[in-house]
Amino acid sequence: MITTAKSSTRSITRHPGAAAVALAAAAALLGGCSSGGTSDDPLKGGGAESGTVVVGSNNFAESILLADIYGEALKAKGIKVSYKPNIGSRETTYGLMKNGAITLLPEYNGSLLAYLGSKAKTKTVEETTTAINGKLDSKLELLKPSAAQSKDSVTLNAQTAKKYKLTSDSSISDLKGIAKDLVFGGSPEFQTRYQGLAGLKSVYGLEFKSFKSLDAGGPLTQAALKKNTVQAADVFTTDPTITREKFVVLKDPENLFGFQNVQPLVRKGELSKEGAAALDAVSAKLDTKALLELDAQVQLEKKDPLDVAKAWLKSAGLS
Amino acid sequence: MNGFLHDFFDIPSDLQHSWIGLVGLHLREALLPVAAGLLLALPIAQLCIRFRWLYPPVLGITTVLYAVPSLAFFVVLINYTGQTELTVMIPLAVYSLVVLVPAIVDGVRSVPQETLSAATAMGFGPLRRYFQVQLPIAVPAIIAGLRVATVSSISLVSVGMLIGNQGALGNLLHDAQIYNRPELTWNSVITTALLAILVDALLVLVRVLLTPWMPSGTAGRKQAPALKDAAR
Amino acid sequence: MNVLNFVNAFFSDSAHWQGYDGIPARLGEHVRYTLEALALAAAIGLPVGLVTGHYGRGGNALSLVATAGRALPSFGLLVLMTTLLGFGMLPVMIPLVVLAVPPILVTTYEAMRSVDPSPVDAARGMGMHESRILFQVELPVALPLILSGLRSAAIQIVSTATIAAYVSLGGLGRYIVDGLYQRNYEKVVGGATLVAVLALVTLALFWAAARAAVSPGVRRS
Structure with missing residues (x-):
C-alpha cells in the first residue's frame, strides 16, 4: 500500500490532469443540477400556464x-x-x-x-x-x-357466499354475526372513510375480524378475493371481474355508498x-x-x- | 414474439413518456441527487478530516438518516415540496451524502503521512496538496462510494411511484397492475437493473481513467478494490 | 405542523397500541420479516463467502453476483414476484434476500482474505485439518468484518421491509402506506420513527454481539 501510494504521488505530479478531469466532471454534474431542475412540473406552484x-x-x-x-x-x-x-x-x-x-x-x-x-x-x-x-x-x-x-360495494368471493348461503339478493345487513369471522379487503383509505369501515360499523353495525389494505378495487383486491386471503372486499360495481370470478355484490339497503x-x-x-x-x-x-x-x-x-x-x-x- | 415485444415497449398513455423518455427521466431523478450529494459531501468530509471530533457525531446523524425508509421520507416531504420529482430527489441526495461522506473521509485519511510530507516538502500549499495529492489518491474510495450511492439511487427512484407517479420507470409497476399488463413489470425491473449495471460499469471506467497509476490487471488480489465497492 | 407533534400524537393515541393494526403487532411482523430475510441471506452468503474466502477463489464471480444483486431494484422485484407468485411471504422474502446477500457475501469473502496468512500457514504446518483452520483460526480473526457485513445487511432489510405493505403485507410499512393514502401524516411519521428506532436498535445489538463474540485478541480498537 505504501509503495503504491508513493508511486502514485510521483505520477500525480506528472499527471496533474487527473485532478483536473475530476474537477471538470464534478463541475459538469453541477451544471446539470442547476439546469435540470423540476420547473416543468405542473404540480409545483400555482398550476399550469393560463388557458390550459x-x-x-x-x-x-x-x-x-x-x-x-x-x-x-x-x-x-x-x-x-x-x-x-x-x-x-x-x-x-x-x-x-x-x-x-x-x-x-x-x-x-x-x-x-x-x-x-x-x-x-x-x-x-x-x-x-x-x-x-x-x-x-x-x-x-x-x-x-x-x-x-x-359504486363502492361490499363484495364476497364465491366460496364465502356459498358457505353462508348469500346471493346477490342478500344485503350487507345479512353479514351481522358473520362479519366477525371475515377479513375485509379494501384500499388503505377505505379503512378510515365513512363510506368504508367507519360507515359499515355505524350504519350496519358490522365489525370485521380484521382489515387488509389492498388497492382501490384493483388487481390486488381481485386476487385477494379470488385466493380467499380476504372473504369480503370493496370492489367497484363496474368492475368487469365481478362476473368473471362470480363474486357476489351485496345490496346496500341503507344506501351507505349512496x-x-x-x-x-x-x-x-x-x-x-x-x-x-x-x-x-x-x-x-x-x-x-x-x-x-x-x-x-x-x-x-x-x-x-x-x-x-x-x-x-x-x-x-x-x- | 413480435406481439410481446410490441406490448413490452407499449407504454400506457397516462405515463406521458415513451420508454426512452422514462429512461431519461429515471436517470435524471437518480443521478442529480448523487451529484448534489457529492458536492455537499466533499466540504463536509473535509471538515470531518480537519476537525477530527466532528466525525463521530456526523457519522451518527448520517446513520440515523440512512435508517429512515425512503418511502416515509418521500411521504413526509410531500407536505413541503408536493408530489414532485424534487420530493423524490431530496431523500436520494441525503442517502448519497450519507454513503459518500465516510467514503471520502476514509479515502483521504488513507493517504500516508509520508506522502503528505513529501508534497509539503515539494512546496505544495494545503489547497494544492488537497486537490493534487489527497483527492486523487482518494479517488478509488470516492468512486467506490459513488457506485454504491448511484446503484441504490437508481433502485430507489422506482419507489417514487407511490407518491403520485414520480417514480419514472417505477411508474410502470403501478400501470402493470391497474391494466393487468405484467410485461410492464418485467420492463421496469429489467430496464432499471440494466441502467444500474451500465452506470456502475461507467464509474469503474472513470476510476480506471482517473487513476492511471493503479494496477489495472484483473488477476488475483488486484481485484480487491472492485470487491470492496460491492461490499458496502 | 411539525414532525415532533406528529410523533407525539401517534404514540399517545391508545388506539395505536392494540389489535391487528397496533404497534406491537406491526412491530412484531416487521421484526419477523427482518429476521427471516436475514437468516435466509446469511444461510446463503456466509457459507459461500467463508469457503470461497478460505480458498481464495471465485472473487471475480462473487463481484459479479454482488453487482447484479445490487442492481436489481427491490421495489420492482417485489411487484414482479407478487405478480408471478401471488400473495404471501415468498414474494417479499425474495427482494429482501437479494438485497441482503451481496453485503454478507462480499464482506465475508473480504474478511477471510484479509486474515494474516502466517498463522494459517502455521496451523497447516501443525497438521490442522482445513475445516478446523477455517473455523478455529480464520473465522475468529475475520469475525469483526463478517459481523459488519451482517449488520449493513440487517439495516437495509429493516428499512426496505417497509415496501412489503404495498403488496398488502403487514409490518411497520403499513403505517406509511396507509398514512399516504389516508393523508394521515401522523401515521407516516410514526411509522418512519418506529423503523428508524428499530434500525438503531439493530445497530446496538450488532455492537453488543461484536463485543461478546469477538475474541479480545483480535478486537479492532
Whole structure:
C-alpha cells in the first residue's frame, strides 16, 4: 500500500490532469443540477400556464379512463389540455384541486360528498349535487352528473357466499354475526372513510375480524378475493371481474355508498362556457353500461385508456 | 414474439413518456441527487478530516438518516415540496451524502503521512496538496462510494411511484397492475437493473481513467478494490 | 405542523397500541420479516463467502453476483414476484434476500482474505485439518468484518421491509402506506420513527454481539 501510494504521488505530479478531469466532471454534474431542475412540473406552484386545462385522475384504471374521456372531449373543441393522471387517492387529489394544481377531475358524487364530511342521506342525484356544492371549497364546482354509476360495494368471493348461503339478493345487513369471522379487503383509505369501515360499523353495525389494505378495487383486491386471503372486499360495481370470478355484490339497503355518478369537478372560472358544454355533453351520453364496456376494454382487453376514450368519443359523436 | 415485444415497449398513455423518455427521466431523478450529494459531501468530509471530533457525531446523524425508509421520507416531504420529482430527489441526495461522506473521509485519511510530507516538502500549499495529492489518491474510495450511492439511487427512484407517479420507470409497476399488463413489470425491473449495471460499469471506467497509476490487471488480489465497492 | 407533534400524537393515541393494526403487532411482523430475510441471506452468503474466502477463489464471480444483486431494484422485484407468485411471504422474502446477500457475501469473502496468512500457514504446518483452520483460526480473526457485513445487511432489510405493505403485507410499512393514502401524516411519521428506532436498535445489538463474540485478541480498537 505504501509503495503504491508513493508511486502514485510521483505520477500525480506528472499527471496533474487527473485532478483536473475530476474537477471538470464534478463541475459538469453541477451544471446539470442547476439546469435540470423540476420547473416543468405542473404540480409545483400555482398550476399550469393560463388557458390550459389540467386534467387529473386518481390512481385506478377507471379514473384514468374518465380523465381521458373528458380531456379529449375538451381537446376536440380546441381547448388546450394537459394531463396529470394516476395521482393517488381522493385525499390527495382534492387537495390538488383546491390549490389549483389541477383544474378538472372526474369525481364520483357520493364518495365526494362523504369525503367532504357529510352524512346526509340524499335521495336524488340533484339533491346530492346540491349537498356537495354546499360543502365544496369556494373555488370548486361540480358540472352536470352523468348517468354512469360506479359504486363502492361490499363484495364476497364465491366460496364465502356459498358457505353462508348469500346471493346477490342478500344485503350487507345479512353479514351481522358473520362479519366477525371475515377479513375485509379494501384500499388503505377505505379503512378510515365513512363510506368504508367507519360507515359499515355505524350504519350496519358490522365489525370485521380484521382489515387488509389492498388497492382501490384493483388487481390486488381481485386476487385477494379470488385466493380467499380476504372473504369480503370493496370492489367497484363496474368492475368487469365481478362476473368473471362470480363474486357476489351485496345490496346496500341503507344506501351507505349512496349515489356514485361520474361527475366532473372543476375549478370555478377556469373553464370556458364552451368547455363546460363539452363536458356536459359527455356526461349526458355516458351511462353505466357504456362505462362497464369501456372498463372491460381497458382492464380485460388491455387497450390503452386514451385510445379507448378517443374511440368512444368518436362513436358518440363528441369529437 | 413480435406481439410481446410490441406490448413490452407499449407504454400506457397516462405515463406521458415513451420508454426512452422514462429512461431519461429515471436517470435524471437518480443521478442529480448523487451529484448534489457529492458536492455537499466533499466540504463536509473535509471538515470531518480537519476537525477530527466532528466525525463521530456526523457519522451518527448520517446513520440515523440512512435508517429512515425512503418511502416515509418521500411521504413526509410531500407536505413541503408536493408530489414532485424534487420530493423524490431530496431523500436520494441525503442517502448519497450519507454513503459518500465516510467514503471520502476514509479515502483521504488513507493517504500516508509520508506522502503528505513529501508534497509539503515539494512546496505544495494545503489547497494544492488537497486537490493534487489527497483527492486523487482518494479517488478509488470516492468512486467506490459513488457506485454504491448511484446503484441504490437508481433502485430507489422506482419507489417514487407511490407518491403520485414520480417514480419514472417505477411508474410502470403501478400501470402493470391497474391494466393487468405484467410485461410492464418485467420492463421496469429489467430496464432499471440494466441502467444500474451500465452506470456502475461507467464509474469503474472513470476510476480506471482517473487513476492511471493503479494496477489495472484483473488477476488475483488486484481485484480487491472492485470487491470492496460491492461490499458496502 | 411539525414532525415532533406528529410523533407525539401517534404514540399517545391508545388506539395505536392494540389489535391487528397496533404497534406491537406491526412491530412484531416487521421484526419477523427482518429476521427471516436475514437468516435466509446469511444461510446463503456466509457459507459461500467463508469457503470461497478460505480458498481464495471465485472473487471475480462473487463481484459479479454482488453487482447484479445490487442492481436489481427491490421495489420492482417485489411487484414482479407478487405478480408471478401471488400473495404471501415468498414474494417479499425474495427482494429482501437479494438485497441482503451481496453485503454478507462480499464482506465475508473480504474478511477471510484479509486474515494474516502466517498463522494459517502455521496451523497447516501443525497438521490442522482445513475445516478446523477455517473455523478455529480464520473465522475468529475475520469475525469483526463478517459481523459488519451482517449488520449493513440487517439495516437495509429493516428499512426496505417497509415496501412489503404495498403488496398488502403487514409490518411497520403499513403505517406509511396507509398514512399516504389516508393523508394521515401522523401515521407516516410514526411509522418512519418506529423503523428508524428499530434500525438503531439493530445497530446496538450488532455492537453488543461484536463485543461478546469477538475474541479480545483480535478486537479492532
